[in-house]
Amino acid sequence: MGKARISTLWLSGCSGCHMSLLDLDEALVELLSGKVEIVKSPPLTDVKEHTPVDVGIVEGAVATEEDEEELRKFRDNCKILVAIGDCACFGGITSYRNLFDKDEVLSRVFVETESVVDGKVPASRYVPKILDKVKAVGHIVKVEAHIPGCPPSPRALLYALKELLEGRIPILPSDMASFE
């Protein structure tokens, strides 16, 4: 049996979920030395193109046009998509801006912030535009499994990975779930 090919994607999130993945510690070494091959992952690789993988793991909410485009490409390239963390599952902290209008948010951040002098909302076409509302990953594409948490515990992530390696879609047991 070959190694399972896994890619991870970091959308609008704080990287905490990826850190939690790294917190698997020796379990990560064990996975990487036998069963798993990481194809593309923001903390480990600098690969721009998406390549087909078995499992895609996504952190973060969909907040910008770039996020949406990346997510769709990523989805097209993975057999199973797993959303990890509250941002990917529900919208999380990233979606807190949904309580305000987009223009209000941009102006508060780039113009009205106390430390800003002569601020302007960025208009360059190289800066991705933010979406009207932040969405969870499941609101844009089909997701096979959700592992919530802010961040999800390494224990929960390891459970999910092991289930996937066994060929099952992971359903996190209630006692491993945490929304904090």
Add this chain to the structure above:
Amino acid sequence: MKEIRLKIDGREVKGKEGDTVLDVCLANGIEVPTLCNLKCLTPVGACRLCVIEIEGEKKLNTACTYPAREGLVVRTNTESLNKYRKRMLEFLFAERNHYCMFCEKSGDCELQNLAYKFQVYNVPLDMLNPKLPMDSSHEYLTIEHNRCVLCSRCIRACDEIVGLHVLDFSKRGSRTMVTAGLGDPLKGSPCIACGLCMQVCPTGAIFDKFSSYKFKRKDCEKISTVCQECGLLCPIDAYTKNGNLVRIEGSNLDDFRVQLCRLGRFDVIYGKPPRILRPMVREGGELRERSMDEALKLVADRMRGNFPNVICVASAKYPNEILELFKRFATDVLGTMYLDSFDGEWSRAISRSSQGSWVELGHFVEEESGYSIGLSKAPYGSWEDAECGFNDIQRADCLISVELGFKVQNPIHSQIRRAVKGGAKLIIVNPGDDPLGEWASIFLKPSRGSEAILVEAISRAARGRAVDLEDVARECGVAPEALRSAVEILRASKRCIAIYGAGLVKVGGSRAVSALFEIAKEKERVNGRFGIISIKPSSNTLGAWRLMVTSAEGIPSQKGKGPRIVYALIGDDDSIDAKFLSNLKPDFLVVQSAYRSPATSMADVVIPATTWLERGGELIGQDGRRHLARKVLEPPAGVVGEAEVIAELSKRMGKEIPIPRAEGIGVEVKGR
């Protein structure tokens, strides 16, 4: 009640007629998820999580509102039901802005727990993300509408238990909001800050500013005890974290006292005045901090050789153990005749008013704890055995409330409001403003000092004696029509309960109390007792009376030979009148107190004392029953327990008296 049999999830179970399906499930250990149900509130079926399938019914029903009946076949735990339940939770998460990671309730939240249980790991619906306000105008409470699930527990608690109905829903559908008053900020509403809404809230929608983010049940130690702010002795759960008090909750949902009041729920944790932490001795007219050794040496030196002239007065807020020790100190160590409690005047007046009257009741009241107080043994009549209880207020068709005298509104006011809502007429006699004023059928506001005259006149007139009401009305400064209507209401009533506070006793003494008692005697008995309730001034007024710490005769104001020494055990009692102490004409005053007060500024020696949270013991409450208080906090550094101080003082006087060994051992309540 008739027994019924039904089948739930394939099991034959029994219930009582009048039960809901949920009642039967809970009684038989069948778990049904709920969010809006609370056993002390009327079920409304708001959250739809307790949906069940009933054979023969096409639609789903809510278990909390569906009446159980003979032969019913119910399913509570099918795959399809759990799918609906999960969907309901998803709706709740989509409707408002729930962010567990910011929420102070996270970890103790009923919504969160259900989301774990039903594995709500994403919300497939569009999130509404409504813009909702947050009301933090109130001194203690914050309403965070973003986390509200519209379960209406707070609304029902405020209406059904507190009787105030400050909170209700406004608007409709998904725009529904919990609203105080007519859309006022909570601060400007008639809220009495009892905090019950916060206690029943299943999510973090109503929280207390002090305990928020500090309080998680699993991180706290829970100590079940009674609140000793007044004689109601509400059962409370005190939560401490690292030795600090973070939260107080009413511990028994079935008890109307679960409501608590501002004093017991918030004021004890939001801070009291600075404590006295070191003994003080008057030197050159000024109180100066001295060591405990120096202070006690001075006290012992002054007391020695002056025994008969020492007057010992204790606050009746202290538990029996400390009062008993204080009594032993006075009688066995000092050998003084002068022992009293600060509630002496009140207790003696009530006792005189009841002399002889109670005996016609003809039975002894067996208490739950298994001991009884024989009326015949009581030299002055055990008035408390003849009074009805606060639960009986709901049985009355007429209530007379005379100057209840509480500092804040508490569960007694709520009981009265609920009785009024149930149709009882309320007559208030109070020379000042009364928090229940707007609930009264008749509000008589006599000029200060004339309330006793008014009460006596009402009593005579209500019993058909000839009274010139016009004359009385003029004398007391009340409207004659109002007085006449009050008398008519009283005449027409069958079951009347009079509730009076210490103010009436102070002005009218035993005569005014007897006048109320005469009305009660002519009316139906309530639960076998007389329709009369006295509000005892302190949390252990009855304990002090029964232990005979409260003197039957009072302290003579006539001075004997030699200097007069007064030892006042005040503790955290903030109702002590310094005038009472100055009337004793002390030549040397020792005050044991937790806080600075007019009494401590008169004192020659001040010794630090504990507060009620820092001591355990047994108290006899309003209801005449024994209640066990447990120690919640350690006293601050420097504060030595009263028992240790009294024992040390005894040793210095040349006699040793044993200290009660541990909290809750209790002392035998003998005597009255």
